[in-house]
Amino acid sequence: MKQKVNGKEAYFTTSGRDIDKNQPTIVFVHGSGLTHVSWVLQTRYFAFHGFNTIAVDLPGHGDSEGPPLETIEEMADWISDLLDTLEIKKTSFVGHSQGCLIGLEFAHRHSDKLELLALINGSLAMKMNPELLNLALNKDSKAVDLMIDWVHGPLGQVGGHPVPGLSHIGMGNQLVSSNNNGALGADFNACDKYNNGENAAKSINKPTLCIIGRFDRMTPKKVGLELASKINNSKSVIIEDSGHMSILETASETKNLLKDFFKTNY
Amino acid sequence: MTDPKTYKFNTKTLHSGHQPDKNFGSRAVPIYQSTSYLFQDADHAAALFNLEEGGHIYSRISNPTVAVLEERVAALEGGSATLATASGMSAMMLSLLTICSAGDHIVASSQLYGGSFNLLRLTLPRFGIETTFVKPRDIEGFKNAIKPNTKCIFGELIGNPGIEIMNLPEVSKIARDAGIPVIIDGTFNTPYLCNLFDLGADIIVHSLTKWMAGHGTSMGGAIVEKGEFDWTQGNKFPTMTEPYVGYHGLSFAEEFGPAAFTMRARAEGMRDFGPCMSPTNAFNILTGIETLSIRMEKHISNTKIMLDYLTNNENVTWVNHPSLPDHPDHEIAMKLMPKGPGSMIAFGIKGGREAGQSFINAMKLTSHLANVGDAKSLVIHPASTTHSQMDKQSLELAGLTEDMIRFSVGLEDMEDIMNDFDNGFRASQKPRLVASK
Numbered sequence: 207m208k209q210k211v212n213g214k215e216a217y218f219t220t221s222g223r224d225i226d227k228n229q230p231t232i233v234f235v236h237g238s239g240l241t242h243v244s245w246v247l248q249t250r251y252f253a254f255h256g257f258n259t260i261a262v263d264l265p266g267h268g269d270s271e272g273p274p275l276e277t278i279e280e281m282a283d284w285i286s287d288l289l290d291t292l293e294i295k296k297t298s299f300v301g302h303s304q305g306c307l308i309g310l311e312f313a314h315r316h317s318d319k320l321e322l323l324a325l326i327n328g329s330l331a332m333k334m335n336p337e338l339l340n341l342a343l344n345k346d347s348k349a350v351d352l353m354i355d356w357v358h359g360p361l362g363q364v365g366g367h368p369v370p371g372l373s374h375i376g377m378g379n380q381l382v383s384s385n386n387n388g389a390l391g392a393d394f395n396a397c398d399k400y401n402n403g404e405n406a407a408k409s410i411n412k413p414t415l416c417i418i419g420r421f422d423r424m425t426p427k428k429v430g431l432e433l434a435s436k437i438n439n440s441k442s443v444i445i446e447d448s449g450h451m452s453i454l455e456t457a458s459e460t461k462n463l464l465k466d467f468f469k470t471n472y
Numbered sequence: 473m474t475d476p477k478t479y480k481f482n483t484k485t486l487h488s489g490h491q492p493d494k495n496f497g498s499r500a501v502p503i504y505q506s507t508s509y510l511f512q513d514a515d516h517a518a519a520l521f522n523l524e525e526g527g528h529i530y531s532r533i534s535n536p537t538v539a540v541l542e543e544r545v546a547a548l549e550g551g552s553a554t555l556a557t558a559s560g561m562s563a564m565m566l567s568l569l570t571i572c573s574a575g576d577h578i579v580a581s582s583q584l585y586g587g588s589f590n591l592l593r594l595t596l597p598r599f600g601i602e603t604t605f606v607k608p609r610d611i612e613g614f615k616n617a618i619k620p621n622t623k624c625i626f627g628e629l630i631g632n633p634g635i636e637i638m639n640l641p642e643v644s645k646i647a648r649d650a651g652i653p654v655i656i657d658g659t660f661n662t663p664y665l666c667n668l669f670d671l672g673a674d675i676i677v678h679s680l681t682k683w684m685a686g687h688g689t690s691m692g693g694a695i696v697e698k699g700e701f702d703w704t705q706g707n708k709f710p711t712m713t714e715p716y717v718g719y720h721g722l723s724f725a726e727e728f729g730p731a732a733f734t735m736r737a738r739a740e741g742m743r744d745f746g747p748c749m750s751p752t753n754a755f756n757i758l759t760g761i762e763t764l765s766i767r768m769e770k771h772i773s774n775t776k777i778m779l780d781y782l783t784n785n786e787n788v789t790w791v792n793h794p795s796l797p798d799h800p801d802h803e804i805a806m807k808l809m810p811k812g813p814g815s816m817i818a819f820g821i822k823g824g825r826e827a828g829q830s831f832i833n834a835m836k837l838t839s840h841l842a843n844v845g846d847a848k849s850l851v852i853h854p855a856s857t858t859h860s861q862m863d864k865q866s867l868e869l870a871g872l873t874e875d876m877i878r879f880s881v882g883l884e885d886m887e888d889i890m891n892d893f894d895n896g897f898r899a900s901q902k903p904r905l906v907a908s909k
Binding site: 219221222223241243246247250251254268269335337338341348351352354355361363364365366367368369370371372373375376377379380381383384457458461 | 473474475476477478479487488489490491518519522523524525526527528534535536538539540542543544546547550551552553554555556698699700704715720721722723726727728729730731734735738
């Protein structure tokens with residue numbers, strides 16, 4: 207589905223469903239260099255179980271018009287603007303990785319629009335390795351290879367995708383490569399510069415779920431727990447087999463945690 | 473900065489796709505000989521049927537043993553996803569029918585396995601899908617054959633049985649310009665000899681029955697998707713982009729992105745046509761793939777030995793293999809497959825058809841059968857067997873001659889195969905000697 211936001215085409219998927227103003231809405235925001243496709247094993251379920259689901263391609267990613275936004279704050283405001291154009295007044299927000307930073311900032315800047323917050327493989331800050339950042343800024347394919355290596359835990363590295371026949375590494379490579387046209391570099395840069403995480407986290411007063419991967423090397427368990435500790439009314443859950451890609455490596459566990467969270471708090 | 477530590481090729485042949493069994497710690501991939509799988513509850517069942525979550529429902533659609541094979545092949549090819557099928561032919565059929573409908577058109581290399589050629593020439597036209605054949609060396613021919621309703625280019629990198637090499641990088645540029653995918657049968661090269669995605673393929677199909685499985689025990693095929701092709705361009709691929717009533721308005725390209733083709737092929741193709749692979753065959757093929765690298769290395773080194781033997785044999789009128797300097801595709805073959813352009817040799821025998829039949833009848837160790845890529849050495853006379861349903865014109869188009877022997881080089885001690893061939897050549901020349909008296 208396409209919608210003009212601030213004069214540019216914004217792409218998001220609703221899993222083929224019409225937006226029903228009488229249903230609660232969940233916005234899903236992807237991580238660095240990814241797209242809405244990374245959420246397919248969560249969004250389709252909620253779209254067919256009483257929610258409007260809006261899985262976005264951030265500007266400059268996937269099918270959304272560029273250029274990529276330069277700061278986490280701009281991205282949070284862009285989500286707010288998208289909701290305005292869709293005339294959605296309240297939403298829950300589910301973010302993955304960089305999407306968690308956007309979620310923190312969205313909760314901080316647009317708290318009146320937020321119902322529930324779920325942060326998957328998140329942290330208060332995401333300082334980038336300078337060499338990796340430089341590779342991504344130069345659109346070097348090695349940045350993709352390194353990222354795909356680091357985001358997958360032992361399960362993702364070997365395989366055992368929840369969808370028969372799909373390859374974690376192969377899918378990840380294609381998704382991120384398709385955004386290695388400047389969007390990945392812009393994302394890494396935005397993450398690296400963002401320093402309002404703790405302040406934003408402390409301002410959140412809505413129920414929040416933090417999902418952490420035991421084998422996450424990008425946002426390790428320690429920083430995931432630290433994130434949860436700064437948010438009032440938050441709950442943290444560690445998924446044992448997961449790396450940084452809990453939404454795919456342990457898709458069903460992640461979906462079930464979200465399901466219970468929304469069921470309990472709506 | 474350190475290099476990525478994702479697993480390399482040989483490690484993938486042994487491990488990709490398989491997590492050791494949590495119940496019993498089984499190190500080998502278990503054979504899940506089950507037709508169907510318990511649902512946790514009604515909600516779980518509904519979610520599986522609506523592709524809301526991954527998992528197995530019924531073994532025609534997917535099976536846990538087959539899924540390990542699918543991930544392993546995807547990992548070896550560097551693709552986003554794989555669908556395993558009952559045979560190489562069903563992989564080819566499903567790959568084409570996933571994007572082609574009545575009124576559509578295919579451009580294909582003329583040098584194909586006989587079954588593939590007949591599917592395109594005789595069977596698909598009955599369903600309204602036409603094919604224009606182009607000789608694999610005729611690069612401009614591919615360009616000229618593309619029509620507004622052309623949905624893909626299909627070919628074999630190493631043509632069967634004429635062993636012509638398709639200039640895939642050049643053909644893929646033509647396809648890219650036309651906004652259509654290239655589907656390549658990678659059976660003869662396997663991912664060990666080259667990566668077809670790096671050379672420009674968008675979809676790879678395999679007969680896993682051959683070198684991948686390697687032991688002539690089990691039928692199987694695979695469709696591997698690179699995940700890069702943009703199905704949304706030009707409104708040309710409605711099966712990928714338009715809402716599909718069969719799954720509550722699902723758009724495969726929108727929901728599954730780099731795995732859209734595989735998801736459609738499975739969700740529709742396996743559901744409605746049903747050419748699924750048996751779990752036991754998947755297990756056998758997985759076992760074969762574990763030794764793919766060392767087998768292929770030996771196939772290639774044995775091929776060199778046999779080429780030396782055949783090119784110096786007075787009973788052989790010609791020898792065709794792309795590694796030979798006089799092969800018309802030698803340069804491109806060695807560029808695309810520096811480890812060696814496969815282990816299939818074609819040669820002509822002095823005395824034509826009758827001599828060829830005598831040669832084959834005299835084989836004691838080398839097997840006369842309709843297969844290739846076995847660990848055992850195999851020979852066949854294509855004009856009277858695999859390609860016998862083709863008329864004279866089609867044989868010519870496929871580069872076939874009546875004196876051609878197709879030789880799939882195996883893993884035996886080549887001295888023993890040469891002794892067998894020596895006997896065969898002696899037998900092949902006997903009728904001529906008698907006739908000349």
